[in-house]
Amino acid sequence: MTVVLRMVARRLLLLVPLLLGIILFVFLVMRFSDMDPASAYFQGTNPTQEQLHEFREENGLLDPLPVRYLDFVGELVTGDLGISVLTRAPVxxxxxxxxxxxxxxxxxxxxxxxxxxxxxxxxxxxxxxxxxxxxxxxxxxxxxxxxxxxxxxxxxxxxxxxxxxxxxxxxxxxxxxxxxxxxxxxxxxxxxxxxxxxxxxxxxxxxxxxxxxxxxxxxxxxxxxxxxxxxxxxxxxxxxxxxxxxxxxxxxxxxxxxxxxxxxxxxxxxxxxxxxxxxxxxxxxxxxxxxxxxxxxxxxxxxxxxxxxxxxxxxxxxx
CATH class of the missing domain: 1.10.3720.10 (MetI-like)
Structure with a gap:
């Protein structure tokens, strides 16, 4: 039983870098995709460039990529997957x-x-x-x-x-x-x-x-x-x-x-x-x-x- 518990603990420790790698990969793919949260937020309307810029600034979309990644990980640690820009409901x-x-x-x-x-x-x-x-x-x-x-x-x-x-x-x-x-x-x-x-x-x-x-x-x-x-x-x-x-x-x-x-x-x-x-x-x-x-x-x-x-x-x- 001690051997089994030791192996399970080892597997759990290996999950930490694996999950961090998954989070980083998903974060980078989404940030370099064509999806624009600002455009989705104003979907169906004709927003001005000032409105789009203001939305991106308020939601941290203009921050440097490392800062945005740390914020993203911090939110995930608390169980926060973000807010849908369309339904305004928690993801x-x-x-x-x-x-x-x-x-x-x-x-x-x-x-x-x-x-x-x-x-x-x-x-x-x-x-x-x-x-x-x-x-x-x-x-x-x-x-x-x-x-x-x-x-x-x-x-x-x-x-x-x-x-x-x-x-x-x-x-x-x-x-x-x-x-x-x-x-x-x-x-x-x-x-x-x-x-x-x-x-x-x-x-x-x-x-x-x-x-x-x-x-x-x-x-x-x-x-x-x-x-x-x-x-x-x-x-x-x-x-x-x-x-x-x-x-x-x-x-x-x-x-x-x-x-x-x-x-x-x-x-x-x-x-x-x-x-x-x-x-x-x-x-x-x-x-x-x-x-x-x-x-x-x-x-x-x-x-x-x-x-x-x-x-x-x-x-x-x-x-």
């Missing part, structure tokens, strides 16, 4: 409103991907080079090649428009109707999860094949242990390291893919919030959404690192 309030839906969509898609990939990958490895393995490999290859937005459009056409099994878009709060909530997120989560499930299936299969070829598996089966017990108790656990790595990286894909999927299905999440902010030229909202997503991705990968230690005791002993 944090808008993020808190939109974030739950994106998290629901992301983790529902993640759950579907794991539920599909784990049994399919194990089945393909156990029946290596036979018909089940060949079929699963073909289907997973198609799934990897198919983009999520294309799958979303196909699902809307065939499952929502033609058959009416699911709504074409919109969101129902689970507090109003659990079945309606699940119905409104099923197609978006499926479209988002299919490429991840396909890639994860291939990774699980490869990892399982490598483990099944090891000497301890032949020894365990030769000593009379049922193959199901050997695969379930030993092989699968040792083979989960590589899939966990891919899973942690794919969370970033799911969070990023939610931007497109939420737009297609008209879901009021982080993706739609950022698209609207980009369209309206609201840099504070854009950088707030990007920073929140990046921090979430980093924290998920920290969780994956901790899961490494729980899944494979050899990592703890090696450390």
């Amino acid at each position: 944090w309030d808008q993020v808190v409103t939109a974030l739950p839906l994106t998290l629901q969509l992301t983790f529902l898609g993640l759950g579907i991907a794991v539920a599909l990939a784990l049994p399919l990958g194990v089945l393909a490895a156990v029946y290596r080079d036979r018909l089940p393995d060949q079929l699963i490999r073909v289907v997973s290859l198609v799934g990897v090649a198919a983009p999520a937005f294309w799958l979303a459009l196909l699902m809307i056409q065939y499952l929502a428009v033609d058959r009416g099994w699911y709504p074409t878009g919109g969101y129902i709060n689970p507090e109003d109707s659990v079945s309606g909530w699940l119905n409104s997120l099923t197609l978006p989560a499926l479209a988002l999860s299919m490429p991840v499930a396909a890639q994860l299936t291939r990774v699980v299969r490869t990892a399982m094949v490598e483990e099944l070829d090891r000497d301890y598996v032949r020894t365990a089966v030769g000593s009379g242990l049922p193959p199901v017990v050997v695969v379930g108790r030993n092989v699968l656990r040792n083979a989960l390291i590589n899939p966990l790595t891919v899973l942690g990286l794919r969370v970033g894909y799911l969070l990023g893919g939610a931007v497109v999927i939420e737009t297609i299905f008209a879901l009021p999440g982080m993706g739609k919030l950022m698209i609207d902010a980009v369209r309206n030229g609201d840099p504070a909202v854009v950088q707030g959404v990007v920073l929140t997503t990046a921090v979430g991705f980093v924290l998920v990968n920290l969780l994956i690192d901790i899961l490494y230690l729980l899944v494979n005791p050899r990592l703890r002993s090696a450390t």
Whole structure:
């Protein structure tokens, strides 16, 4: 337990420079982008140059770049993501409103991907080079090649428009109707999860094949242990390291893919919030959404690192 706590503490310390680097990158990208908070503030009117200059001066937009960066970091430390120049509302309030839906969509898609990939990958490895393995490999290859937005459009056409099994878009709060909530997120989560499930299936299969070829598996089966017990108790656990790595990286894909999927299905999440902010030229909202997503991705990968230690005791002993 002491070793585990020491490794977790080390990971937490490494998060500090990583987060500072992310903040610096987002800050520089937004400052050198074409978005002008002054122009967005006076959107729909014809401001004079004096009004634009006065707005920039009042909001510190004319300060030297290092000063603006330190102010930006200081605001983030206090939990302040800035003020939207369009709605005049704190960005944090808008993020808190939109974030739950994106998290629901992301983790529902993640759950579907794991539920599909784990049994399919194990089945393909156990029946290596036979018909089940060949079929699963073909289907997973198609799934990897198919983009999520294309799958979303196909699902809307065939499952929502033609058959009416699911709504074409919109969101129902689970507090109003659990079945309606699940119905409104099923197609978006499926479209988002299919490429991840396909890639994860291939990774699980490869990892399982490598483990099944090891000497301890032949020894365990030769000593009379049922193959199901050997695969379930030993092989699968040792083979989960590589899939966990891919899973942690794919969370970033799911969070990023939610931007497109939420737009297609008209879901009021982080993706739609950022698209609207980009369209309206609201840099504070854009950088707030990007920073929140990046921090979430980093924290998920920290969780994956901790899961490494729980899944494979050899990592703890090696450390």
